[in-house]
Amino acid sequence: MPTGSLSVVDKAKQDALTSYRGMWQDFVAAGTTSDWQSPKLGRYATGIALTNMSRALYADHYNGLVTKGEPTYEPSVSSVDPPDNPNKIVITDCSDDSRWLKYKAATGQLANDTPGGRHLINAIVQKQADGSWKVSEYGVHEVGTC
Template structure:
């Protein structure tokens, strides 16, 4: 997502390599909105993911992850002027469901990102 955000490429095939279903739809819609609004994202997020559950316990196919992501250095800018278009980043709570695909790969299927200062 960070890489696709540098150009707001909502069609990037790399998005589907890591997300599917509701997660992919939400990410693509967000990127498309940024594209329409003339925004790009610069920098890199900092993530600190931790597995909070795995089911079934013996051979997991679904894993829940929690994070206190930091977007301090991952902000939106106007594509035409290069000026900051963000109020600023910070730490926020993130939860994600990651499921094992038929191919054996793992992809994010759902996620929620809370407001700034939520962790």
């Protein structure tokens, strides 16, 4: 293997982490207007993950809420399957949403007095038929889980 090139496993890990971060970046961007129909949501998410993001944004849209700010992430790969040529990667993250809060769209006032905090996130990222990697499922745990 030439110096500087990645192994199949390392490339898969890198691609999965890139897709995971991209999914959240697109979700954060859509949250500023609660755009539940944003075409960007499907760039890095599919299946249950995409459905859950769209539903959350639709609920905010319906309730007149937008989300402002930016969460932080610390994703890492916790498993690869199969180990020699992965098509499924599990990511574990600790995200801090204390600077990413919901506001009333009409007034710009905070929607509630919930401060946010650090959440454990587990996500499954799968290789797609076209070779891309997309998050297919994720679970965000309650504040204080990491």
